[in-house]
Amino acid sequence: MSHRVLIYSRFPKAMMVRIGQRFELMDAAGKPPHEMFTTEQLAGITAMITAGGTPLGADMMDRMPKLGAIVCYGTGYDGVDLAAAAQRKIAVGHSPGANASSVADIAMTLMLAATRRLLPADDYVRGGGWSSAKPSPMMRPQAGMRGRRIGVYGMGEIGRKIAARAAAFETEVGYFSRSRHDVPYQYLPSLEALADWCSVLMIAVRAGADTHHAVDAGILKRLGEDGCVVNISRGSVIDEQALVKALADNTIAGAGLDVFEQEPHAPDALTALPNVVLTPHIGGHTLESHTAMQDCVIANLEAFFAGKPLPYQVRGG
Amino acid sequence: MSHRVLIYSRFPKAMMVRIGQRFELMDAAGKPPHEMFTTEQLAGITAMITAGGTPLGADMMDRMPKLGAIVCYGTGYDGVDLAAAAQRKIAVGHSPGANASSVADIAMTLMLAATRRLLPADDYVRGGGWSSAKPSPMMRPQAGMRGRRIGVYGMGEIGRKIAARAAAFETEVGYFSRSRHDVPYQYLPSLEALADWCSVLMIAVRAGADTHHAVDAGILKRLGEDGCVVNISRGSVIDEQALVKALADNTIAGAGLDVFEQEPHAPDALTALPNVVLTPHIGGHTLESHTAMQDCVIANLEAFFAGKPLPYQVRGG
Incomplete structure (x- = not known):
C-alpha cells in the first residue's frame, strides 16, 4: 500500500x-x-x-x-x-x-532587463518606433553594469550566487546580512548603508517577521533616482505601495520583481508602469x-x- | 579656427x-x-x-x-x-x-531573457493570465543556465567578456574562432562543431565577407530544438530568413537579437514571433x-x- x-x-x-x-x-x-x-x-x-x-x-x-x-x-x-x-x-x-542557481539567474535577468530597459527596447523594435526613428525617452542611454555598485541584501545560498554572477559583470559587489560572511564582497553594516552605497539593490533575504517591509520608502529614497530594486525573495520584504509610489514619481529608476505581496496578483498600479519588469514567481521554475x-x-x-x-x-x- | x-x-x-x-x-x-x-x-x-x-x-x-x-x-x-x-x-x-562590456552585457541580457521567456512572463503578469491561472504553453519550465553549454562564436574582446559572464552562471563555455586563444574554455574546431555542442550560440564574431550568413539553416538545425541563438555582432552574420523559418517551425527554441540585416528594420516575420527578444542595436548604448x-x-x-x-x-x- x-x-x-x-x-x-x-x-x-x-x-x-x-x-x-x-x-x-x-x-x-x-x-x-x-x-x-x-x-x-x-x-x-x-x-x-x-x-x-x-x-x-x-x-x-x-x-x-x-x-x-x-x-x-x-x-x-x-x-x-x-x-x-x-x-x-x-x-x-x-x-x-x-533552486538557488535558477533563482539567482532570474535575479540577474530582472536586473539586466530593468537597467537596460529591455521591455521598452523590444517594444520600440516591434512597434516600428525604431524604423521610423521616433524619439523615445525610454531609449536614452543608461548606465551599464561596468563599475556599478550592486548591493545584495541577504548572503545565503541565493545571495552568494547572485553576488558571483554580478561580479562577473565588472561590478563592485557589497552586501548586508545579519552577520558577516567569509565572502570576497564589501560588508555594509545596515540595510540603510547598503542602499546609500549601491545603485542596484538585490533582495535575497529570507522572508519573516523581521524582514517584513524592510525595504520601505526610506530605503528606496536612499537607493536614489538612478537606483533599481530587484526582488526574488518574497513580496513581503518590500512595502509594495511605497515601491509603486517611488517608481511612479521617479524616486528610483526601475524595478524587477519575481514576487509580490498578494500572489498571484500584481497590483494594477504596478503593472501600469513602464519602468518595471514583472515575472510570475518563476525564479525556481526551471x-x-x-x-x-x-x-x-x-x-x-x-x-x-x-x-x-x-x-x-x-x-x- | x-x-x-x-x-x-x-x-x-x-x-x-x-x-x-x-x-x-x-x-x-x-x-x-x-x-x-x-x-x-x-x-x-x-x-x-x-x-x-x-x-x-x-x-x-x-x-x-x-x-x-x-x-x-x-x-x-x-x-x-x-x-x-x-x-x-x-x-x-x-x-x-x-563598448565591449556594454555589448557583452546586452548579449547576456538577451540570452537570459530568451531562455527564461521573460517577455511572455511579463505579459502573463500584466495581462492577468497569472492571477486567473490561465494555462500558457509559454510558461512551461525551461532549462536554466546551470550546466548549459554556451557556445561563443568569435573570441575577441567582446567574446571574452561574454564567456567570462556566462561562466559565472555555472555553465560550460566553449568557443570557435579562426585561431585558438589562451582562454580557459573548450575550443571547438568549427562553427558546425560548436553548434552541435552548445545549446546557446552567442555570435560575437567580427562581420565581414568571410562571416556573411555564417549562421545559416544548417547551423541552426545543429543547434537543435532546445537551442537559442543570440546576435550582438552584425545582422549580416545570420541568414535572417533562415532564422525566421527556424524560429517559426521550432527548429530552434528562441533568439535574442540586437542587430539585423537591414537596420533600422526588423522584418515583420521576426517581430511577429513570441520566442524572440529584439533590441534596437543598443549593445554599446550605455x-x-x-x-x-x-x-x-x-x-x-x-x-x-x-x-x-x-x-x-x-x-x-
Missing part, C-alpha cells in the same frame, strides 16, 4: 506525475482542504506537501491530528507556523539550495530546479514514512 | 554636443552627404565620423578628394571599404574595446561606453589634425 500525501498548494503537472508515482495523492488543488475532503479523510493524513509561502497555521494543522510531516516545495517556509508545528511535533522539511526540488520532497517523504528524520529539515522546524 | 568634420551617420545628441565643442560639425544627419552639401563643401572635408556599419565605398570617398581620416564610432568598421581607403591613403580609426567611444573619436581626430597617426587605427585601415 502506498502512503497518502495531501497536496496543499498548486504544483506543476510534471511534479504531480513524479510524486504520484510514489505516493497516493490527495490533491486539494490550491483550495482549503476541508472544502475538498471530509473530516475523516483529513484525520487520516500524516504527511503533506506545500509551497513554502502558502499560509499554514495552527488551525489547519488541528484539522489533521495525525499530521507528522510538512514538506515544503522549494527553499522558503515562511507560510508555515513553525512554532505551531513544533508544538504538535510536526517535522517541517524543505528543498534547501535546490527543469533542473524542479527536478532537484522534487528530489528533496521525495527524500523527505520517504524518510518520514520509514520513521527516519527528514534529510532536509528546516532549522527549528 | 576649429577643424571641420563631416558627420556621416545619425548619432546620439550627447555625442554631437561633446564632439561639437571641439570641432565644427557638418551634419548630414544620416542622409547622403551630396544631398546635404555642395560639391565645394565636400571637396573641403578632410575628416569624417561614421557608424562602422554604414556603407562607405570608393564612390563616396571620391566625392571628398581631401579626405584623410575616416573615424568609426564603435568597434565595427564593416561598412568601410578598407581597400578603397588604403588606396586613397585615408586612415581608418575606430573605438576598439570601448552612458559609459558612449563616453569611452567619444574619447576614442576625439583622440583619433585630434591626432589626425595634429598630423600624427591615429591612436586607434583599424588594422589594415
